């Protein structure tokens with residue numbers, strides 16, 4: 001995979017196989033601390049869940065992430081618990097209240113949100129935003145990791161360096 005650092009501190013990564021997206025997630029997962037908050041943005045099939053699976057591997061969770069078809073929230077136990085939210089099926093901002101996101105945020109956990117539009121203003125503005133785009137071929141994806149908060153800046157630099165050295 002290729003990695004590049006933008007002047008605003010974002011990391012741009014191009015993957016050419018699902019395994020590479022998962023590997024990037026795993027590299028990120030190994031560096032995440034409890035309290036980390038991630039928002040994943042991108043169309044269906046752009047790789048958000050696969051990336052999340054990689055994160056669960058990197059964090060050594062007991063179970064791997066699946067596409068949460070019915071449940072809005074999945075919790076994976078491990079050294080640092082992971083909440084994986086897929087809010088695709090939320091119909092209104094009011095429904096988000098029932099999820100008690102503030103309580104989740106108060107735990108020593110990592111929170112990963114797919115389709116997080118309605119959760120945006122409830123959860124902390126200190127977060128790592130990840131944007132997924134399809135590329136030229138069927139197997140190409142571009143991931144942009146944008147730090148919103150000091151705590152994610154070094155981490156992104158490390159991921160860019162890793163992408164450069166190893167592949």
Ligand SMILES: Nc1ncnc2c1ncn2[C@@H]1O[C@H](COP(=O)(O)OP(=O)(O)O)[C@@H](O)[C@H]1O
Pocket residue numbers: 015016017018019020021022042043044045046047048049050051067138139140141
């Ligand atoms: N480079 C790539 N990175 C991630 N997924 C890829 C890539 N190339 C092809 N794919 C395929 O795209 C799909 C991504 O699915 P998924 O992670 O569930 O997407 P989302 O959660 O964004 O809807 C999988 O079927 C995967 O095999």
Ligand SMILES: [Mg+2]
Pocket residue numbers: 048049067086114
């Ligand atoms: Mg998904």
